[in-house]
Amino acid sequence: MSTRITDTTQAKSKKRLEPRKTPVQGRSRASVEAILTAAAQVFESHGYAAGTTNRIAERAGVSVGTLYQYFPSKEAIVVALLEEHLHETTRKLHEWVGHMVSLRHGLRDALTDYVQGIMEVHQTRPRLQHILLEEAPLPPRLHDLLMAADAEAVRTMGGLLRLYPEVGHADPESAAYLVIHTVESLTHRFAAHPDERLLDGPRFVVELVSMLEAYLSCPPGSGATRG
Amino acid sequence: MSTRITDTTQAKSKKRLEPRKTPVQGRSRASVEAILTAAAQVFESHGYAAGTTNRIAERAGVSVGTLYQYFPSKEAIVVALLEEHLHETTRKLHEWVGHMVSLRHGLRDALTDYVQGIMEVHQTRPRLQHILLEEAPLPPRLHDLLMAADAEAVRTMGGLLRLYPEVGHADPESAAYLVIHTVESLTHRFAAHPDERLLDGPRFVVELVSMLEAYLSCPPGSGATRG
DNA sequence: TGTTAACATGAGCTATTGCTCAGGTTATGT
DNA sequence: ACATAACCTGAGCAATAGCTCATGTTAACA
Numbered sequence: 001m002s003t004r005i006t007d008t009t010q011a012k013s014k015k016r017l018e019p020r021k022t023p024v025q026g027r028s029r030a031s032v033e034a035i036l037t038a039a040a041q042v043f044e045s046h047g048y049a050a051g052t053t054n055r056i057a058e059r060a061g062v063s064v065g066t067l068y069q070y071f072p073s074k075e076a077i078v079v080a081l082l083e084e085h086l087h088e089t090t091r092k093l094h095e096w097v098g099h100m101v102s103l104r105h106g107l108r109d110a111l112t113d114y115v116q117g118i119m120e121v122h123q124t125r126p127r128l129q130h131i132l133l134e135e136a137p138l139p140p141r142l143h144d145l146l147m148a149a150d151a152e153a154v155r156t157m158g159g160l161l162r163l164y165p166e167v168g169h170a171d172p173e174s175a176a177y178l179v180i181h182t183v184e185s186l187t188h189r190f191a192a193h194p195d196e197r198l199l200d201g202p203r204f205v206v207e208l209v210s211m212l213e214a215y216l217s218c219p220p221g222s223g224a225t226r227g
Numbered sequence: 228m229s230t231r232i233t234d235t236t237q238a239k240s241k242k243r244l245e246p247r248k249t250p251v252q253g254r255s256r257a258s259v260e261a262i263l264t265a266a267a268q269v270f271e272s273h274g275y276a277a278g279t280t281n282r283i284a285e286r287a288g289v290s291v292g293t294l295y296q297y298f299p300s301k302e303a304i305v306v307a308l309l310e311e312h313l314h315e316t317t318r319k320l321h322e323w324v325g326h327m328v329s330l331r332h333g334l335r336d337a338l339t340d341y342v343q344g345i346m347e348v349h350q351t352r353p354r355l356q357h358i359l360l361e362e363a364p365l366p367p368r369l370h371d372l373l374m375a376a377d378a379e380a381v382r383t384m385g386g387l388l389r390l391y392p393e394v395g396h397a398d399p400e401s402a403a404y405l406v407i408h409t410v411e412s413l414t415h416r417f418a419a420h421p422d423e424r425l426l427d428g429p430r431f432v433v434e435l436v437s438m439l440e441a442y443l444s445c446p447p448g449s450g451a452t453r454g
Numbered sequence: 455t456g457t458t459a460a461c462a463t464g465a466g467c468t469a470t471t472g473c474t475c476a477g478g479t480t481a482t483g484t
Numbered sequence: 485a486c487a488t489a490a491c492c493t494g495a496g497c498a499a500t501a502g503c504t505c506a507t508g509t510t511a512a513c514a
Contacts, residue, residue: 021490021491023490023491024490025480025481025482025490025491026481027480027481027490027491027492028490028491028492031491031492047364049276049364052470052471052472053471053472053473054471054472062492062493063492063493063494064472064473064474064493064494065473065474065475065491065492065493065494066491066492066493067473068472068473068474069491069492072473073472073473074471074472074473130361134357134361134362135361135362137274137276147420151422154425173425174425174426174430174434175434177422177425177426177434178413178434178435178438181412181413181416182409182412182413182438185408185409185412185413185416186405186408186409186412189408189412193374195378195404198381198400198401198404199401199404203401207401207402207404207405208405210442211405211409211438211439211441211442212438214438214441214442214445215437215438215441215442218441218445248460248461250460250461251460251461252460252461252510252511252512253511254460254461254462254510254511255460255461255462258461258462276501279500279501279502280501280502280503281501281502289462289463290462290463290464291463291464291502291503291504292461292462292463292464292503292504292505293461293462293463294503295502295503295504296460296461296462299503300502300503301501301502301503
């Protein structure tokens, strides 16, 4: 689900990520909650670098000390936010798969559903997602998690594609790779820069679905001529 | 050509970007050159935040003072590097268009050429490009430049698509938007994370080209069934 | 050869940031 | 009511980064 680049050079993993205290009482759980929502807002409005821990604590209405009792580093906050996002996305994907196998739509309707679902994910706080996925440095563990989620999504999509007789592709896994990442990248971009003059939201979805459908269902080489 | 997100909140544009001195002698031009290549290397290997100006100067074999005589801020270095990249990409696109209108290939061959060209661009220092385009904060002026380059690329591609009778799409501009950004995003991702187990380089190109060709040439709705 | 402008140097200033810790406040359990 | 643990506070430390400037060196030109 990301376009993040593997970092082999500055992977120092110097900071601990596990909280030094786990909240047990009500007020501390509220603090943790407040810190996370504040962090999301602060990152969204200031970017990663300018999203200082002091600012986050201030916005959350707690002191920096409190923040560092539950998040041992700034990185840990990013990790927590990203894990939330990851769970949300995975949940949506599985929910969608469930709908598809039960509803037995045609390919086009299924793809439309999928694209719209991913669009929804990307339209909520696109800048935050961009910051978390592309701008903030990630510990290797989380990076692996993201890659694993990507791979799992590809396998799931591949399995689903096999259920559609319209799909004439020899290798559903490869096709799934293209589908997953095309939808991911394009919806992300469109959510960030909706070029309304050229293409409004609904038309964008139609175009994207058309491309996917043509790719999956068109016999290869049809309509092509050689120079 | 980017997936960068518009930043409306921290756009302070506090730093000047124009050099305070323009090199006139040979040695200073060499210094500027050295600084730029050093910056590219340092960003590539340390990331944006850890790519300090002192490190860049050290790597370039000059002092920080010299660096700041020609680049008034760290941001200015990023801008210079990105402008280089932008010119390079634009040049490649126009070169490709020239080839296409003169060679009069079929659609598939033309698309293959294009995808391979963009792949080449992304395979050289993908991490640096990622840092420049996604991680480093950009001044609004350069951001507008990137968006303008994107729009121009879409127009160019749209114009070219009209020349191919195989293209059965009603609106070449919208199709061009999808083509441009699909290729951009997917090749970028593939260059960064070449998942060789699932799809090697050449096969990736074939798949991507197949998708684009199917989208552009397949009559819409063929092979699709309704719910 | 002398004068000037271009160029180079690098110690260190200023500002900022992630983070700590010594000491307070609130809840829990008996 | 008392003791203990959970929780909170915020001034400030240590580290670091971007950047400056006083001073020294090299090239251009008369």
